Amino acid sequence: MTNGGKEIVMIIWxxxxxxxxxxxxxxxxxxxxxxxxxxxxxxxxxxxxxxTEYVTKHGEGNWNVVQKNSGLLRCGKSCRLRWINHLxxxxxxxxxxxxxxxxxxxxxxxxxxxWAKMVQFLPxxxxxEIKNFWNTRRKRLKRAKLxxxxxxxxxxxxxxxxxxxxxxxxxxxxxINPPYELSQxxxxxxxxxxxxxxxxxxQMDSFHPANMLVQDFQSEIYALTDPFSxxxxxxxxxxxxxxxxxxxxxYYQFTNNFAPSCSSVISRNDHALVCGNSFxxxxxxxxxxxxxxxxxxxIPFDSVDAYAQAHxxxxxxxxxxxxxxxxxxxxxxxxxxxxxSRPQSTPESHNSPTVSDLLxxxxxxxxxxxxxxxxxxxxxxxxxxxxxxxxxxxxxxxDMTEFLDAVERKPQHCGNPxxxxxxxxxxxxxxxxxxxxxxxxKHETS
DNA sequence: AACCTGCACAACCGCTCATAT
DNA sequence: AATATGAGCGGTTGTGCAGGT
Numbered sequence: 291m292t293n294g295g296k297e298i299v300m301i302i303w304x305x306x307x308x309x310x311x312x313x314x315x316x317x318x319x320x321x322x323x324x325x326x327x328x329x330x331x332x333x334x335x336x337x338x339x340x341x342t343e344y345v346t347k348h349g350e351g352n353w354n355v356v357q358k359n360s361g362l363l364r365c366g367k368s369c370r371l372r373w374i375n376h377l378x379x380x381x382x383x384x385x386x387x388x389x390x391x392x393x394x395x396x397x398x399x400x401x402x403x404x405w406a407k408m409v410q411f412l413p414x415x416x417x418x419e420i421k422n423f424w425n426t427r428r429k430r431l432k433r434a435k436l437x438x439x440x441x442x443x444x445x446x447x448x449x450x451x452x453x454x455x456x457x458x459x460x461x462x463x464x465x466i467n468p469p470y471e472l473s474q475x476x477x478x479x480x481x482x483x484x485x486x487x488x489x490x491x492x493q494m495d496s497f498h499p500a501n502m503l504v505q506d507f508q509s510e511i512y513a514l515t516d517p518f519s520x521x522x523x524x525x526x527x528x529x530x531x532x533x534x535x536x537x538x539x540x541y542y543q544f545t546n547n548f549a550p551s552c553s554s555v556i557s558r559n560d561h562a563l564v565c566g567n568s569f570x571x572x573x574x575x576x577x578x579x580x581x582x583x584x585x586x587x588x589i590p591f592d593s594v595d596a597y598a599q600a601h602x603x604x605x606x607x608x609x610x611x612x613x614x615x616x617x618x619x620x621x622x623x624x625x626x627x628x629x630x631s632r633p634q635s636t637p638e639s640h641n642s643p644t645v646s647d648l649l650x651x652x653x654x655x656x657x658x659x660x661x662x663x664x665x666x667x668x669x670x671x672x673x674x675x676x677x678x679x680x681x682x683x684x685x686x687x688x689d690m691t692e693f694l695d696a697v698e699r700k701p702q703h704c705g706n707p708x709x710x711x712x713x714x715x716x717x718x719x720x721x722x723x724x725x726x727x728x729x730x731x732k733h734e735t736s
Numbered sequence: 737a738a739c740c741t742g743c744a745c746a747a748c749c750g751c752t753c754a755t756a757t
Numbered sequence: 758a759a760t761a762t763g764a765g766c767g768g769t770t771g772t773g774c775a776g777g778t
Contacts, residue, residue: 332746332747426744
């Protein structure tokens with residue numbers, strides 16, 4: 291770091307040096323380096339006062355100059371965190387209410403550990419607060435051997451999704467997510483990938499799980515309305531786990547209630563994006579260690595030996611529009627909870643954007659389209675050509691990122707919301723194939 | 737009273753991403 | 758295009774308190 295050509299040496303002292311004269315800012319004379327000793331550890335009231343004054347005067351941002359201009363012996367990162375998590379005037383200081391807790395559970399079931407995304411639904415709360423709340427709760431439930439998601443979450447999802455199967459859940463964060471915990475658990479083996487989807491006409495309906503059919507080995511057919519209601523393991527966002535990441539066979543394991551011997555693979559490559567309708571692709575982490583946190587799915591899986599098939603649309607089907615008043619699952623939950631919340635809820639909470647509000651403002655042209663054509667690939671081929679598969683997955687991931695970016699750009703359009711007509715999906719085909727544990731393909735349909 | 741445990745909260749760390757140069 | 762920098766995010770750790778033994 292330099293300051294007008296002069297080197298600045300920053301020394302960070304631990305908190306036990308607070309009373310030590312080393313904590314004093316050290317600036318050498320003209321020719322020597324400027325030594326700035328920065329503190330760590332808990333903030334003092336005086337530091338809070340200085341930072342508050344500074345931010346009030348100069349506004350947020352440019353955190354790295356705060357130290358220079360305010361005399362605070364804290365790094366910019368620390369200042370930013372302190373302001374955002376503690377000093378901001380719009381923060382709520384009251385304990386987390388049951389209603390907020392409920393929202394967090396719902397959000398987590400959809401978003402996973404995307405704390406920063408949850409903040410927009412919980413005005414006055416910080417990502418750190420939400421994260422701490424969740425982790426504490428999770429730890430507590432784990433100890434009690436209880437599920438991280440209560441039954442009502444599941445039932446709520448069922449009710450909502452049965453009525454609105456083509457809603458926007460997946461579009462919210464780019465995928466149909468299972469209760470997040472579920473994607474982190476394991477048991478006996480079953481795995482899914484989504485094989486093909488997407489060609490270039492920007493129309494799609496088949497990736498919504500509602501459009502998939504699930505058939506077990508007894509030829510029973512289940513409508514896979516959503517990951518919850520169909521009893522299938524839900525589709526999850528890509529995992530960061532190297533063991534099951536891009537290019538790897540994706541396994542998900544069920545515990546006791548679920549098909550202990552089945553093993554299905556929905557292989558996937560290319561695109562799994564859907565806009566307007568939900569979409570998903572699977573990445574089930576089979577390497578986790580806490581099957582106790584699984585909760586029963588509505589349809590018992592012990593007879594569903596996970597043969598799944600998605601129908602391939604012969605023609606493109608216009609996705610349904612998702613008007614703001616037509617709430618999706620998360621939307622409904624948030625609405626319900628907020629409407630039941632205490633009257634002293636902050637005014638902002640009633641103005642906070644809902645999922646549909648946000649989605650309704652996305653210019654659909656800003657959403658990513660497919661970048662490659664449909665190409666069928668058998669699982670055998672898939673695994674024997676790992677490089678190509680990896681490339682496909684990387685491309686898919688790229689599309690996902692693009693889509694998420696588009697979603698996250700929504701708020702800036704809120705002042706002039708453009709109706710989201712929902713026809714930005716991708717035509718797709720989806721093939722779900724079934725394999726026995728040895729890897730032999732058991733059945734195949736088109 | 738001393739110790740232990742659980743909990744909530746605060747803060748830090750490492751990393752990624754966006755932007756500027 | 759490459760690099761530097763700032764900002765933000767998520768995971769982890771540290772700390773203080775309360776309650777139980």
